[in-house]
Amino acid sequence: MDIDVLNSWKFDDLEHTYTERDTMLYALGLGFGEDPDDSKELAYVYEDGLKTAPSMALILGYPGFWMKDPKTGIDWKKLLHGEQWLEMHKALPTAGTVIGRTRIDQISDKGEGKGAVIYLTRDVIDKASGDLLAEVKMSTFCRGDGGFGGENLPGPKPAVIPDRAPDHICELKTLPRQALIYRLSGDYNPLHADPEVARSVGFDRPILHGMATYGIAGRAILKTLCDYDATKLKGLDVRFSAPVYPGETVRVEMWVDGKEVRFRASVVERDLVVLNNGAARLS
Known part of the structure; x- marks a missing residue:
């Protein structure tokens, strides 16, 4: 891992146009439409009154597998998707063009043999209005890249599951x-x-x-x-x-x-x- 390269890494804005067909296909990939008689569920996979699943924000304006770039020095074969966060600011349109604007927030060095964690944020912005639709944050655990001399920075505190039966x-x-x-x-x-x-x-x-x-x-x-x-x-x-x-x-x-x-x-x-x-x- 080349920490100097990563600290100065710049992502180009990524323009992503999607259609109602893409919205329905994404929902089908999550199993929506399992009950074709449920009109409320059908709304995610049928063009008449179509809705967009909020989690579709994760695939919009995505910068691709950039960690595979040799300049990063990352051992990309040992990567794991660690955590995912999503904050919705406005409902996603069923079709349109968005701008994905990605940045590295921090890189935490867990130590030699313990790996490193890269935290990123991607803003999903509606191109036509300029409105922020969603903030997509994620952590990637780089199992082969610890011990580069960086700080062991804490990540967001995980939510605690209650010690009782679920509601x-x-x-x-x-x-x-x-x-x-x-x-x-x-x-x-x-x-x-x-x-x-x-x-x-x-x-x-x-x-x-x-x-x-x-x-x-x-x-x-x-x-x-x-x-x-x-x-x-x-x-x-x-x-x-x-x-x-x-x-x-x-x-x-x-x-x-x-x-x-x-x-x-x-x-x-x-x-x-x-x-x-x-x-x-x-x-």
Whole structure:
């Protein structure tokens, strides 16, 4: 890792035009439309009265796999998506052009053999009006890059899951082809499609994208607590714990305290937590 290069790294503004078809395809990648008789759910995958899932902000104006650039010095084969935060300022249009404006917030050196963490923010801005639609923040754990002489800086404090039974539970079944649908929204990493690639890095078969699991958790909250009203979900934060295999059932447990929601997600078939320390903010 070349800390001097990274500290001066500049991202060009990225213009991203998307259509109603893209909006519907993204929602299908999260499993919306599972109940075609539910008109409120159908609104995310049907052009008559179409709505946009708030988590779609994660794929808009995305700068791509920039850490693979040799100038960064990052060992990109050892990267892990650590945490994800989302703050919604306005509802996403069902189609339009946005500007993605990305910056590195900080780089934390965990020490030799312990890795490093890069924190980034991307503003998603409506090109026509100049309005800030969403702030997308994420952390990337660089397992092969600790000990470069930087500071061990603290990251955001994770949400605490209450020590009691959840107030709500929502189970959503994924399709065996879920990753093959989700990848059409822009993430073509073969890990999510090619069995040989998946086995080469230690998985039994292709895994679901972490951001798809994140979006499924958002879908569960929209269904359970928002009556499928996208404008009510204002923020969604998680820590990634483990991958989901397409075809598994995602159970989202929710603890409600006014407009604050704590949540975690697990796969029923393996009784394994896949998203933890979740926090959602409702209007």
